[in-house]
Amino acid sequence: MRQPLAQRLWHWQHKGTPYLFVLPFFLIFCTFMLYPLLKSVYLAFTCTNGPRSIVWVGWDNFNYLCRDRNFWIAVRNTLVYAAASIVLQLPCSMGLALLLHRQWLRGRTLLRFAFFAPYLCGQVFVAVLFSVLFVPRFGLINRLLQLVSGHGLELRWLGEPSLVMPALIIVTLWLYTGFNMIYFLAALQNVDQGLYEAADIDGANAWQKFRHVTMPGIKPIVVFVVVMSTIGSFQLFELPFVLLNNGSGVNQAGLTIVMYLYQTGFETGNLGYAAAIGWVLVLLIMSISALQLRLGRSQP
Amino acid sequence: MTFDRTLTGPRVLVHLLLAAMAAGMLVPLFWLGCAAFKDQDMFSVLFWSPHPTVRNLQKLLQLQPTFLRYLLNSFFLAATVAMTQLFFSALAGFALAKYRFRGRTLLMGIMLATMMIPGQILLAPLFELICHLRLTDTYLGIIIPSAISVFGIFLFRQSMQQLPDELLEAARIDGCSEFRIFWEVALPLTRPMIGAFCLIAFMGNWNSFMWPQIILHNAQRFTLPVALAQMRGAYGSEYGMLMAGTLLSIVPPMILFFILQKEFISGLTAGAVKA
Numbered sequence: 001m002r003q004p005l006a007q008r009l010w011h012w013q014h015k016g017t018p019y020l021f022v023l024p025f026f027l028i029f030c031t032f033m034l035y036p037l038l039k040s041v042y043l044a045f046t047c048t049n050g051p052r053s054i055v056w057v058g059w060d061n062f063n064y065l066c067r068d069r070n071f072w073i074a075v076r077n078t079l080v081y082a083a084a085s086i087v088l089q090l091p092c093s094m095g096l097a098l099l100l101h102r103q104w105l106r107g108r109t110l111l112r113f114a115f116f117a118p119y120l121c122g123q124v125f126v127a128v129l130f131s132v133l134f135v136p137r138f139g140l141i142n143r144l145l146q147l148v149s150g151h152g153l154e155l156r157w158l159g160e161p162s163l164v165m166p167a168l169i170i171v172t173l174w175l176y177t178g179f180n181m182i183y184f185l186a187a188l189q190n191v192d193q194g195l196y197e198a199a200d201i202d203g204a205n206a207w208q209k210f211r212h213v214t215m216p217g218i219k220p221i222v223v224f225v226v227v228m229s230t231i232g233s234f235q236l237f238e239l240p241f242v243l244l245n246n247g248s249g250v251n252q253a254g255l256t257i258v259m260y261l262y263q264t265g266f267e268t269g270n271l272g273y274a275a276a277i278g279w280v281l282v283l284l285i286m287s288i289s290a291l292q293l294r295l296g297r298s299q300p
Numbered sequence: 301m302t303f304d305r306t307l308t309g310p311r312v313l314v315h316l317l318l319a320a321m322a323a324g325m326l327v328p329l330f331w332l333g334c335a336a337f338k339d340q341d342m343f344s345v346l347f348w349s350p351h352p353t354v355r356n357l358q359k360l361l362q363l364q365p366t367f368l369r370y371l372l373n374s375f376f377l378a379a380t381v382a383m384t385q386l387f388f389s390a391l392a393g394f395a396l397a398k399y400r401f402r403g404r405t406l407l408m409g410i411m412l413a414t415m416m417i418p419g420q421i422l423l424a425p426l427f428e429l430i431c432h433l434r435l436t437d438t439y440l441g442i443i444i445p446s447a448i449s450v451f452g453i454f455l456f457r458q459s460m461q462q463l464p465d466e467l468l469e470a471a472r473i474d475g476c477s478e479f480r481i482f483w484e485v486a487l488p489l490t491r492p493m494i495g496a497f498c499l500i501a502f503m504g505n506w507n508s509f510m511w512p513q514i515i516l517h518n519a520q521r522f523t524l525p526v527a528l529a530q531m532r533g534a535y536g537s538e539y540g541m542l543m544a545g546t547l548l549s550i551v552p553p554m555i556l557f558f559i560l561q562k563e564f565i566s567g568l569t570a571g572a573v574k575a
Binding site for chain 1: 306311314315317318319321322323325326327328329331332335342343346388389391392394395396399401404407410414416417418419420421422423424425426427428429444445447448453472477478479482503506507509510514524525528529532533536539542543545546549550553554557558561565568569
């Protein structure tokens with residue numbers, strides 16, 4: 001016996017709904033993610049002069065990349081920045097998280113807000129702020145340095161090529177220490193309390209508890225934060241761009257890979273070369289992330 | 301299990317240490333708040349001026365176009381993007397959480413893969429596409445490409461998975477259409493997640509610089525980051541005005557965060573804890 005029409009319609013409505021619900025995602029994904037992704041592979045082998053003139057050049061872009069001095073400066077700067085971010089900043093975040101994790105701590109919400117507030121400002125506004133803080137002789141940073149150590153009034157943070165990277169790293173420390181601290185704090189709070197009690201029963205001291213209960217417990221999030229921070233560092237653009245007044249600074253001292261991509265693609269207009277840079281960046285990020293994930297998995 | 305919460309000597313020291321570090325962290329922001337109201341004595345006085353002035357705010361309002369315009373633009377854009385992302389992400393997350401359909405695993409795999417692609421390789425071809433669609437220098441050119449958020453989809457999928465199926469079945473038996481089930485049953489139950497995601501999406505767009513910088517040309521449409529970066533170039537020595545503008549730009553997210561602190565942090569870390 002055939003089911004009545006209403007029932008069949010209702011059945012198809014129920015069956016078809018999930019597809020309908022994911023349709024917006026799928027449409028926008030195909031148009032604004034998949035298509036550009038495939039197009040960028042094509043673009044990487046072309047040279048453009050504005051969006052209307054495209055010329056196929058084969059491997060020329062990549063050949064030129066190997067010899068492009070500016071590109072390698074950008075790579076060097078980005079690598080130094082990423083390494084410093086991980087090595088200097090993450091231990092500070094972890095230290096803060098450990099301090100804030102004490103049960104007897106008062107005012108945790110306020111402290112958390114204080115440390116997290118810089119992140120809320122976003123790279124661009126922070127860059128504008130620090131462009132004034134770094135002003136030689138009058139800016140706050142130099143004045144405070146002078147107060148504390150007796151030197152430093154004349155440091156030209158944004159004008160001296162060797163000081164640009166330290167300036168960037170200082171701002172990054174300010175921006176992201178609290179942000180990563182939140183993740184580490186969440187990780188610490190997620191470790192099973194029962195394990196600590198069991199360790200106490202077994203007579204473990206504080207260091208042993210840290211080594212054998214805390215560290216394995218927080219490892220997944222630590223790995224996550226390290227990978228995320230690395231990926232974020234490699235994508236650095238807005239902070240140096242705005243800090244150095246829409247440019248790369250003296251001697252390209254603040255040039256990062258993404259900044260170079262932006263300059264070649266949207267200031268010079270060579271979208272093809274920019275696409276090639278983009279793909280090299282992707283390969284770089286993916287290989288380093290894969291390495292980090294593998295290292296994170298193999299530790300005992 | 302009880303915790304020993306008495307304040308012994310060393311513990312007081314830790315509190316003092318943390319308080320000092322927190323204060324140090326806030327010094328630049330405090331300086332910003334003071335600087336926005338300083339004019340001639342910007343550098344002669346270290347922090348708060350004995351003669352605070354609203355000259356800087358006046359200068360901002362007298363700009364062409366007025367700074368208020370940039371504020372409104374940012375508000376409009378960030379709110380619109382947040383709402384759009386919220387709607388589409390919750391919809392897709394609901395579908396992934398509560399329905400079994402062909403291609404579900406494949407779709408999730410695709411979504412996971414997109415999270416690993418750095419956005420920068422899409423910039424060049426996306427710009428070319430937007431040019432062909434004649435959407436340059438429009439807000440649609442910003443809203444539509446960022447209408448989906450895979451992060452949001454996963455967040456909502458995770459929180460909606462915990463909704464009891466019986467509730468949805470009951471609504472279905474009552475003759476509710478699937479969309480109404482989503483809109484009137486599932487959504488209200490995920491309110492905390494909605495708050496967290498809205499805040500994250502709003503702030504993400506509020507601070508967004510690169511894409512608006514690329515897309516927008518008409519100064520009337522500039523958002524705050526683009527406008528401020530340009531002001532830094534054009535009015536580089538008008539420190540007071542720059543600082544007042546920066547202060548105005550960071551206050552809205554701060555307020556939002558202060559109200560929704562818990563939701564924001566739980567939303568941020570929800571992804572990591574499950575990772």
